[in-house]
Amino acid sequence: MERGADGVLVVTFNTRGGPFRFSAVEHAAFVDAFAAIGRDRDNKVVILTGAGGDWIADIDFASFGDVSDPDRWSRVHDEGTQVLENLLNIRVPVICAVEGRAWVHTEYCLTANVVVAGHGATFHDAPHFAGGIVPGDGIFTAWSYWAGPGRAQAWLLSPAPISAETARDWGVVAEVTAKGGAVARARELAAAWLRAPEVTRRDTRVHFVQPLKERIARETGYGLALEGASAAALVKAGREQTREQGK
Numbered sequence: 001m002e003r004g005a006d007g008v009l010v011v012t013f014n015t016r017g018g019p020f021r022f023s024a025v026e027h028a029a030f031v032d033a034f035a036a037i038g039r040d041r042d043n044k045v046v047i048l049t050g051a052g053g054d055w056i057a058d059i060d061f062a063s064f065g066d067v068s069d070p071d072r073w074s075r076v077h078d079e080g081t082q083v084l085e086n087l088l089n090i091r092v093p094v095i096c097a098v099e100g101r102a103w104v105h106t107e108y109c110l111t112a113n114v115v116v117a118g119h120g121a122t123f124h125d126a127p128h129f130a131g132g133i134v135p136g137d138g139i140f141t142a143w144s145y146w147a148g149p150g151r152a153q154a155w156l157l158s159p160a161p162i163s164a165e166t167a168r169d170w171g172v173v174a175e176v177t178a179k180g181g182a183v184a185r186a187r188e189l190a191a192a193w194l195r196a197p198e199v200t201r202r203d204t205r206v207h208f209v210q211p212l213k214e215r216i217a218r219e220t221g222y223g224l225a226l227e228g229a230s231a232a233a234l235v236k237a238g239r240e241q242t243r244e245q246g247k
Contacts, residue, residue, distance in 0.1 A: 001033075003042070003043065006044065006191070007042055007043060007044030007194070008046075008047065008190045008191075009037065009044075009046045009047070010047045010183070011033075011037070011047065011048050011049070012051050013026075013049070013050045013051065013055070013056055014051035014052065015051075017051060018051060019051060019052035019054045019058075020050050020051060020052075020054065020055075020056050020058075021058045021059065021060055022056050022058065022059045022060065022105060023059070023060040023063040023064075024063040024064045024065070025063065027064070027076070027079050027080070027083070028075075030079075030086075031079050031086060034083060034089075034090065035086045035089070038089045038091060043090075044190075044198070044201070045092055045093050045094075045095070045190040045201075046090055046092060046094045046095070047096075047097055047183065047187070047190065048094065048097065048108065048109065048112060049096070049098070049182065049186070050098075050100070050102075052100075053099055053100045054100035054101045054102075055098045055099065055100060055101065055106075056101075056102060056103065056104040056105055056106075056108075057100065057101035057102075057103050058103070058104065059104045059126070059127055061127075064076060067228070067231040067232065067235060068232035073228040073231065076224070076228070077224045077228060080137050080138070080220065080224050081220050081224060083108070084107065084216050084220055085213075085217065087108060087111040088212065088216060090111075091202050091205055091206055092201060092202055092205055093113050093114075093190075093193055093201060093205045094111065094112040094114075094205070095112055095113065095114050095115075095186040095190065096109035096110070096115045097117075097182035097186040098115065098116070098117040098121045098164070098173075099117075099118040099120075099121055099180065099183075100118075100120070100121055101121075101124070101161075102117075102121060102122065102124070103122070103123075103124040103125070103126040104126060105137075105139075106123055106124075106125065106139060106142070106143070107137065107138040107139040107142035107143070110142035110143065110145070110146055111209070111212070113205060113208055113209070114174045114175075114186075114189060115167075115172060115173045116174060116175045116182045116189070117164035117167065117173045117175075117176050117177070117182055118164065118177050118180055118181055118182040119164060119165075119176055119178055119179045120164070120179045121176075121182070122161040122162065122163060122164070123161065123162050123164075123167050124159060124160065125159045128159070129156055129159055131234075132230065132234045133227055133230045133231050133234060134223070134229075134230040135156045135223075135227070136220075136223030136226045136230075137223060137227060138216055138219075138220040138223065139156065140152055140219075141212075141215050141219045141220060141223070142216075143155070143172070145211075145212050147170040147171055147172055148170075148171075151170060
């Protein structure tokens with residue numbers, strides 16, 4: 001996290017300074033991180049972005065442990081709902097600046113008021129349906145909110161990368177910049193927004209995000225319960241296959 005004198009906070013997802021590989025460590029840490037960002041009134045605008053030319057491109061599934069264990073999934077369930085709730089509780093305008101691959105947890109990005117993507121950026125849901133689990137962690141809610149439920153369902157059932165330009169046509173991306181220009185454009189937008197009175201800026205975010213916030217609160221806990229059941233079934237099928245191969 002880096003905040004300038006103007007109060008613009010840039011949050012850069014990274015793994016040891018390079019492209020971010022999402023794991024259970026961050027799944028837990030993000031709960032407190034986004035809560036702290038939302039509480040800090042010195043943050044005037046928030047920009048979410050990624051390091052090394054990607055937004056979030058990969059996930060370490062093994063780090064989550066045995067997801068068929070109810071105790072383990074209960075933690076995943078709690079963190080998954082809290083991360084989104086805390087992102088949506090950030091009470092200043094949020095911009096998501098995407099470069100490269102946004103292939104994991106794009107619902108985090110879609111809690112922003114504006115998504116800016118560099119040319120060559122791609123959006124994808126790599127972990128869920130193609131991997132055998134329900135897209136229940138808020139990704140359907142977020143994409144259906146911005147792109148429409150029919151388009152979101154078709155894409156999540158047949159997941160494949162879509163370009164920044166396609167995401168713009170779907171209403172998800174607001175602007176497409178030259179490659180590498182997303183953060184710079186986000187900073188330009190932030191500077192313009194800072195000219196508004198602080199109460200106006202804060203309350204506009206609160207007003208604009210409320211419909212999505214209500215849907216996330218209503219749908220994500222249920223969706224994650226379904227995702228947990230499908231993850232347990234996947235683990236069970238893998239164990240049965242291993243036993244059959246061992247005979």
